[in-house]
Amino acid sequence: MFEIQKIIFDVFGLFQLPDIYHFLVPHAGVGGGVEAKEHVSLLPVMKSTLLFLAGIGTIFGIGLAVTAKRFAVKIDPKIEQVKDVLAHAH
Amino acid sequence: MSTEFAKIFELIVAASLINNFVFTRFLGLCIFFGVSRKMETAVGMSITFTSVMMISAALSWLVFQYVMVPLDITFLKIIVFIGIVAGFVQASDTVMRKVSPGLYYKLGIYLALISTNCIILAVPLINASEHYSFIESISFALGSGLGFALALIIMASIREKLELADIPAPFKGTPIAFIVTGLIALAFTGFSGLIKL
Numbered sequence: 001m002f003e004i005q006k007i008i009f010d011v012f013g014l015f016q017l018p019d020i021y022h023f024l025v026p027h028a029g030v031g032g033g034v035e036a037k038e039h040v041s042l043l044p045v046m047k048s049t050l051l052f053l054a055g056i057g058t059i060f061g062i063g064l065a066v067t068a069k070r071f072a073v074k075i076d077p078k079i080e081q082v083k084d085v086l087a088h089a090h
Numbered sequence: 091m092s093t094e095f096a097k098i099f100e101l102i103v104a105a106s107l108i109n110n111f112v113f114t115r116f117l118g119l120c121i122f123f124g125v126s127r128k129m130e131t132a133v134g135m136s137i138t139f140t141s142v143m144m145i146s147a148a149l150s151w152l153v154f155q156y157v158m159v160p161l162d163i164t165f166l167k168i169i170v171f172i173g174i175v176a177g178f179v180q181a182s183d184t185v186m187r188k189v190s191p192g193l194y195y196k197l198g199i200y201l202a203l204i205s206t207n208c209i210i211l212a213v214p215l216i217n218a219s220e221h222y223s224f225i226e227s228i229s230f231a232l233g234s235g236l237g238f239a240l241a242l243i244i245m246a247s248i249r250e251k252l253e254l255a256d257i258p259a260p261f262k263g264t265p266i267a268f269i270v271t272g273l274i275a276l277a278f279t280g281f282s283g284l285i286k287l
Contacts (some may be wrong), residue, residue, distance in 0.1 A: 047163040056153075056170065060177040067181050071188035 098229045100285050105233030111209045111276040112241040118209040123267055125200070125242065130207070132246035138200045138236060140235025142182070147231035147252070150214035151224055167223045171214045172206075179205040198278055209238060244274060 111117045125135045150171045158164050183201045186194045213234050217227040248270055252286060257266050 026165065043146045045162060049163050049166060052161060052163060052166070055169075056173065060173065064177060064180055064184075071184050073187050 098225065101226060101229050104231035104285055105230050106240065107278070107281045110237040110278055110281075111212070111234055112238060113275040114282075115212075115222060116275075117212055118207055118238065119271075122238075122241065122245065122271075123264060124268075125204075125250055126245040129243070129246045130184055131200075132242040134197055135172055135200045135203075136242050138197045139204060139210075139238055140232065141209075142175075142179060142201070142204050143213055143235045144228055144231045146178055146210060147213050147217060147227050148162060148224070149178060149229045150224075151217055152173050152213070154218050155224075157279070162245065167215060167218055168211070171211055173215075176205045180283070198246030203279050209273075230276060244246035 096253075105111075105223070109115060112119065112122050122137070125131050153166060153170065153174060154164070158167065160169065179201055183194075183198065186198065186201075213231050217230060222230060245267070249267060252266060252270070
């Protein structure tokens, strides 16, 4: 819990306040892995969550961008223009 | 080896007939009613659906087992599986448009519908919570896809006949489809208890 306080203080540059952050950061009871646990230390879970989500987001983003670039289909703008000029039969 | 085969066969039968996603769990109904109006779209949808489901089940099994379980962050599974399925569907959509335009013209419209489907999401979630192995996950996905295809094809063939039937005016269209679905679901309860898993 002190680690979280330290991180919060580092981020916001605050002074050490009384133990108010015990209320803000709840004690996790159940969760984490496949099996339910009695106690979960929140900090590593938060760290790995953020890292994992950022990582998977980056991977998917770059992958989708690369595929979109490599497999781009050229669509001739003339097709739309010609279709616009023609009678709309639908 | 033979017991393993028997287990996988049981899994496929259970997923496709006994716990059929449409008729027993009532998931994926919007696609089910949207696509089952014609036989042709029903067949296209079921082919696309089964293949996407198997590949996304395999992908999400790999991510779940090798990344999320060691990192102890399995509570993120819903959000991560949605992301994996959507990303995979988008990528395959892009690749298919370039590589095989004919297939894209046939099946591309269904891909966009699939990316946020609840059966596609339910299969990795069930795989994760039941601790299935890789082969079991894929066969579960195959069974669910076959079950969905069966449901779609039954429904499409009935609805094509219903177009010509003499239905009271308030029941025309979707209401009679719901009633027929309920009746088929009632029939599908006959499969319950076929296999004890």
